[in-house]
Amino acid sequence: LLGGAADGDAAVQWEGGEDDARIEALRERISEQRKFVEASRKSVNGKRPLHQSHDELEDDIWEQRELCSSKLAAINRDEAELKDREQRLRAERDEHFRQARAIEVEDHIGFGDLAPLGSPRRYQLLRLASKGAHITVYRAYDLNLMRMVTLRVHTLDPKVQDKPGRLQEATQECERIRQLKHVGLVPMLDHFLHEANSFVTVWELVDGDTLDSYLRRNGPLPEKEARGIAMQLLATLRFLEAKGRQLAAHDVRPARLALRAGEVKISGAPLLG
Numbered sequence: 001l002l003g004g005a006a007d008g009d010a011a012v013q014w015e016g017g018e019d020d021a022r023i024e025a026l027r028e029r030i031s032e033q034r035k036f037v038e039a040s041r042k043s044v045n046g047k048r049p050l051h052q053s054h055d056e057l058e059d060d061i062w063e064q065r066e067l068c069s070s071k072l073a074a075i076n077r078d079e080a081e082l083k084d085r086e087q088r089l090r091a092e093r094d095e096h097f098r099q100a101r102a103i104e105v106e107d108h109i110g111f112g113d114l115a116p117l118g119s120p121r122r123y124q125l126l127r128l129a130s131k132g133a134h135i136t137v138y139r140a141y142d143l144n145l146m147r148m149v150t151l152r153v154h155t156l157d158p159k160v161q162d163k164p165g166r167l168q169e170a171t172q173e174c175e176r177i178r179q180l181k182h183v184g185l186v187p188m189l190d191h192f193l194h195e196a197n198s199f200v201t202v203w204e205l206v207d208g209d210t211l212d213s214y215l216r217r218n219g220p221l222p223e224k225e226a227r228g229i230a231m232q233l234l235a236t237l238r239f240l241e242a243k244g245r246q247l248a249a250h251d252v253r254p255a256r257l258a259l260r261a262g263e264v265k266i267s268g269a270p271l272l273g
Contacts, residue, residue: 019089026082033075040068084219091217116143117200118192123151135269139205142189148205149189152269155198163197170199170272177271180243184236186258186267203269208260215254229264233257236266245271 116124117140127139129150140151160166174191181187190202211229215221221229233252240247250256251270258265 019085023082023085023089026078026085030075030078030082033071033078037068037071037075040071087219088217091213094216095213117151117153117194118190118202123149123200123202125151140202142202148207150186150203150205152201152203153194153198154201154272158197167193167197167199173272174199174201177268180240180245180268180271182236182239183263184232184265185239186265186269188268201269201272203267206258206260206265208258210255211257211259211264212254214259225262228262229259232264233266240271247271 116122122142122144123140124143125138125140126148129137129139131137134155134157136153136155138151138153140149141147142149154170156163156166171191171193174188178188178191186206187204188201189204190200192200194200209217220226237247237252247266247270252266256267256270258267
């Protein structure tokens with residue numbers, strides 16, 4: 001789970017709290033139950049006192065077997081609960097590390113000094129979501145329409161020669177993507193040039209988990225729910241194909257799909273290339 005220096009710092013501060021203690025207690029209980037079942041099985045298969053009658057021996061064996069069956073059922077329930085608790089705790093830990101990395105990056109780039117973006121000063125940045133080589137993603141607030149949005153700052157590669165021409169192409173492409181309207185596609189709300197070598201795109205904020213986070217927290221989807229998500233994705237991909245657009249396989253991986261109340265949405269950002 002630990003990938004970098006920020007993760008290492010976060011790990012020092014990470015504590016599982018009561019959940020961690022409950023998980024450890026559950027592990028110990030399962031171990032004790034298994035030892036009891038194993039001892040009971042050996043007792044059933046072992047030698048019996050000579051003074052016991054045949055009927056008494058049969059009753060004793062039956063009771064031991066029923067007790068073992070009951071214990072095994074309890075162990076299975078405890079193991080299912082243990083798996084669920086561990087899964088949820090791992091998801092919470094991953095989210096803790098992700099937020100710690102974002103806060104560290106905010107500190108390094110002087111996040112608190114950034115003024116609202118847009119004209120006239122429309123989008124107030126609230127939280128850094130992620131930062132890559134050429135794209136920085138923020139959670140922001142639209143001061144005009146009073147709503148939360150996702151804001152991406154796209155910076156041109158320094159190696160690009162004709163920067164004004166490339167920015168003009170990006171503006172035209174943004175306008176085309178903005179016209180794409182589909183229930184399964186996160187819509188672009190706005191776009192504008194920003195500084196000399198960058199431009200900004202503003203997208204609808206989809207509250208909820210990514211499909212990846214949901215699966216890590218809750219485990220595999222039931223077949224009916226998985227089939228519904230697959231059908232939604234296919235419908236969105238068919239729509240894009242009809243518009244002459246295509247997404248790469250990595251653009252529809254679970255970490256990039258937004259899931260809310262059974263609805264799955266694909267980000268339109270990869271369409272910018």
